[in-house]
Amino acid sequence: MKSLIGLLIAGALVMGSGTQVSAQATNEESSNYKLTANDLLDFRVFQEPELDAVVRISGDGTATFPLVGNVTIGGKTISEAIDILKSRYKDGYLVSPQVNLTVRAYAKQRFTVLGQVQKPGAYEMQGTESVSLLQAIGLAGGYTRIADPANITVKRRESDGKERVIRFNAKRMARGGDDASFMLKAGDVVTVGESLF
Incomplete structure (x- = not known):
């Protein structure tokens, strides 16, 4: 009976580690994803709810964000787009913006x-x-x-x-x-x- 329980625990550990690997691979794929025209994005700035928006990337690679207007993010990864947006919001709008950008619907x-x-x-x-x-x-x-x-x-x-x-x-x-x-x-x-x- 003990050996059966040991086998079940070992199987669960192996299955658990496999799940982590596939989740990690999925995260890696999405972090390498380059934003493209018609992607629909959720935009948030921490503690600035009036800036929350759902934006779509247009055919020329730009998207319109509250306060800063059109920003070119097509062809960029999510982290690159976040860096660009932080820079735009720091430039005369917010002291230390904490920007969150996620893809709501892929093109x-x-x-x-x-x-x-x-x-x-x-x-x-x-x-x-x-x-x-x-x-x-x-x-x-x-x-x-x-x-x-x-x-x-x-x-x-x-x-x-x-x-x-x-x-x-x-x-x-x-x-x-x-x-x-x-x-x-x-x-x-x-x-x-x-x-x-």
Whole structure:
């Protein structure tokens, strides 16, 4: 009986530590998340309830905050945005502002899967959610009979505005190749080629 209780306690400890790791990974992902157009944010300043607001980031990356007006926070992490806001509020408004900013609703971001898949079209991912290339093909219903998994391209618009085309062999990826964990970004266009025979 004692050994059974010991096993149960050990199992609970292992499960508990696993939960902490996944929670930590989620926090790490959200702390690296870059704010984007259409994100809806909760804004608070400690002991300044009249400044509380719900704001949306506009297409140009700005959001309008009480007293300070438009502030560019698009492309910044939450902690970077908080630093910018603290600086703006210190500049003539508050002595030592304690700013809190959280994402209430992430903007919907899309990627597109075209070519030889069962359900071509646009698919959504939100916030810190990430989708691998192989998962995207799965979401699109998998390959058609005439698909060529060794001939897949991803078109991606880089931050400098240039379009980049990346080629993949999904057969090799499925076997655990180097690029097996390639993650898609919003705006990516995946095209699955057609087999020639």
